[in-house]
Amino acid sequence: MADDVDRVYYVISDLHIGGDEQLEEVDFLDELLRFLRELESTDEKAELLINGDAFGLWEFTTADGIAKFDILEASYPELFDQLRSTGQNIQITLLPGNHDHELAAYDAYVDRLAEYNVDLVQDQSLERRVGDRVIHFEHGHQQDPNNRIEDWGNPHATPLGYYYNTLITSRAGKLSDRGRYNWLKDVQAVTPTERMPVWLISKYFYREMNPVLRYSLVPFLLLFNISAILALVAGLDLVGIWSLPVDRTAAFLAQFGRAGDVAWFLLSINVIVTGLLLLVGIPLYFIRRDVRQTINRFGVFETALTVDAEAPYETAAREIFDDNPDTAIFCYGHTHRPSLQGVDGGLLVNTGTWLKRLHRRDGIIGILPPVFYPSYQLATVRIAAEPEGVAVEFESIRKPSPATEELTLTERLFTVGREPDADLPDRRLVPDQSTADPAATSPPTPSADRTD
Incomplete structure (x- = not known):
């Protein structure tokens, strides 16, 4: 050399x-x-x-x-x-x-x-x-x-x-x-290559999904976190524990007449769907965690x-x-x-x-x-x-x-x-x-x- x-x-x-x-x-x-x-x-x-x-x-x-x-x-x-x-x-x-x-x-x-x-x-x-x-x-x-x-x-x-x-x-x-x-x-x-599934979901949503469907889903997905909180508040109202937030929201939207009724309807649908997803997602989360812990105990996947x-x-x-x-x-x-x-x-x-x-x-x-x-x-x-x-x-x-x-x-x-x-x-x-x-x-x- x-x-x-x-x-x-x-x-x-x-x-x-x-x-x-x-x-x-x-x-x-x-x-x-x-x-x-x-x-x-x-x-x-x-x-x-x-x-x-x-x-x-x-x-x-x-x-x-x-x-x-x-x-x-x-x-x-x-x-x-x-x-x-x-x-x-x-x-x-x-x-x-x-x-x-x-x-x-x-x-x-x-x-x-x-x-x-x-x-x-x-x-x-x-x-x-x-x-x-x-x-x-x-x-x-x-x-x-x-x-x-x-x-x-x-x-x-x-x-x-x-x-x-x-x-x-x-x-x-x-x-x-x-x-x-x-x-x-x-x-x-x-x-790394394990990002492949997430990348495919991303490109499907932003590139392959029908534009009408995508743009209709965007507001729901953007508001999911807020809707999750509202779903919990609505649940408290249904069981009679705390009804103040729901009453205040309904009274506020009522001031806008028909537009307020439409907003209340869309918000209600959003909250209902989010609530159902939470009801299904919470038990699935615990099941998934338990399955993963069991797999780890048996050492099936020892190398990441x-x-x-x-x-x-x-x-x-x-x-x-x-x-x-x-x-x-x-x-x-x-x-x-x-x-x-x-x-x-x-x-x-x-x-x-x-x-x-x-x-x-x-x-x-x-x-x-x-x-x-x-x-x-x-x-x-x-x-x-x-x-x-x-x-x-x-x-x-x-x-x-x-x-x-x-x-x-x-x-x-x-x-x-x-x-x-x-x-x-x-x-x-x-x-x-x-x-x-x-x-x-x-x-x-x-x-x-x-x-x-």
């Missing part, structure tokens, strides 16, 4: 290019081509490292093995031509992830990608030296029990995530264009499907840093959340994703389905040696927000003032080992959209 000391590294990951039918669409293709053209003309001694999930090979269900590469070539000729051109100027290295694990399973992929000046490394991780420090690169699925591949390079390796993507994600790509709006193809942007997006990687980084004190940067992807934070004097870097991101925004009042606000956080991570040490920074690649086109008027109304923050983490520096201060890189930098 001696020749790498003064090299500048540009790192991207999680492009997920390719897949069945509607998944073939790449929203960021123009931005990616522009980025590659910039590297084609750079004077820097640079290397582009694509840190896993460049391709969505799991999402192809109509082809096997190297035949998937034939489809990629035919679908994205401009991209591969640009890779060839950029690769004549700088080194391009590709590390497989879980979605494109087959790159490590078939040696033919090495030769095919080499035709486009892309060096495919069929390992789970690699290292590069920069300045007097070392960067550890891995995609990150190794730290995810749902996507960990124990028998690396085995074409028949099928972790839980494989079935999710071949049975659900690829199916979504085939069905997406049947909706009122082509939204189902965004299934890859739903992270939700994977912590940070803790396993912090642990892995500490182990890498301990094993090799020269290593000061642990760079990964997989979770789609760009972040940069200090860990034990080094840096833990997540390169994010080029896919659309969906930020959950729950309703403030009522029981309306949450809104999944779309945005892009396209970026490359630049790592370079400087006189003071090694600098790590995110370079943003601008792409307009798709919210105006993709959100309904109702969704935009409910998210006014709650748009996601698209800011990327600030630049950080790992000092030279001779002058390193452990406190210089240890305080964590808040991850972008950590709660999304």
Whole structure:
């Protein structure tokens, strides 16, 4: 790695290019081509490292093995031509992830990608030296029990995530264009995956439901919390405990004549329906809680499907840093959340994703389905040696927000003032080992959209 000391590294990951039918669409293709053209003309001694999930090979269900590469070539000729051109100027290295694990399973992929000046490394991780420090690169699925591949390079390796993507994600790509709006193809942007049922309910309500039915339900759902309180008050009135609120409300609405009668009627219906739902929902809640407690006692589900997006990687980084004190940067992807934070004097870097991101925004009042606000956080991570040490920074690649086109008027109304923050983490520096201060890189930098 001696020749790498003064090299500048540009790192991207999680492009997920390719897949069945509607998944073939790449929203960021123009931005990616522009980025590659910039590297084609750079004077820097640079290397582009694509840190896993460049391709969505799991999402192809109509082809096997190297035949998937034939489809990629035919679908994205401009991209591969640009890779060839950029690769004549700088080194391009590709590390497989879980979605494109087959790159490590078939040696033919090495030769095919080499035709486009892309060096495919069929390992789970690699290292590069920069300045007097070392960067550890891995995609990150190794730290995810749902996507960990124990028998690396085995074409028949099928972790839980494989079935999710071949049975659900690829199916979504085939069905997406049947909706009122082509939204189902965004299934890859739903992270963590257990949010899928809520996302489907949200998109059905705001996109697929008959507009007349939706707009008639909105007032009821908005007023559900208030109606629940009124239902309890009405119950107290029926049993003769407290009738004052009902009497006062009836007297107030009576002042408005027919309009007041209509308002009283609608309010009564709302309260009756809400009361019935509460009568059914309360016992169901206790039954559900008891069933869950019983399941937990028997240990049926010992491992949660939700994977912590940070803790396993912090642990892995500490182990890498301990094993090799020269290593000061642990760079990964997989979770789609760009972040940069200090860990034990080094840096833990997540390169994010080029896919659309969906930020959950729950309703403030009522029981309306949450809104999944779309945005892009396209970026490359630049790592370079400087006189003071090694600098790590995110370079943003601008792409307009798709919210105006993709959100309904109702969704935009409910998210006014709650748009996601698209800011990327600030630049950080790992000092030279001779002058390193452990406190210089240890305080964590808040991850972008950590709660999304």
